[in-house]
Amino acid sequence: xxxxxxxxxxxxxxxxxxxxxxxxxxxxxxxxxxxxxxxxxxxxxxxxxxxxxxxxxxxxxxxxxxxxxxxxxxxxxxxxxxxxxxxxxxxxxxxxxxx
Numbered sequence: 001x002x003x004x005x006x007x008x009x010x011x012x013x014x015x016x017x018x019x020x021x022x023x024x025x026x027x028x029x030x031x032x033x034x035x036x037x038x039x040x041x042x043x044x045x046x047x048x049x050x051x052x053x054x055x056x057x058x059x060x061x062x063x064x065x066x067x068x069x070x071x072x073x074x075x076x077x078x079x080x081x082x083x084x085x086x087x088x089x090x091x092x093x094x095x096x097x098x099x
Contacts, residue, residue, distance in 0.1 A: 006062050009091045016084065017042065017057035018067055024075035027051050031067035031076055038066060062088075 004011040018031070027050040032043040044055030054060075063084065068076035079087065 004058065007088065007092060009095050011058045013091055014062055015087060016062045016079065017054055017060040018076045018078060020052060020054065021075045022051055024073045025051050026073060028072070030070045030072070034066050034070050040064070
């Protein structure tokens, strides 16, 4: 089975996934519910600490920020639009010669 790609770029090369600030997170699980509802399955839950964890970062849809938008404590962040654009530009250049 081949690895998933995004715009011809191996998904594992794209550093796009949620970052959780555990000092702000209260463990409400809204992020998990939204992500699962969208069918992405990025999160797990650390029962000991009662906090979500990014268990499958490459399952995050590149550009999606839904979980961050629903977080009432602004505990979830992503790279900026400009950072994503720059990252994809560089990776497209890297992989263009390999296709």
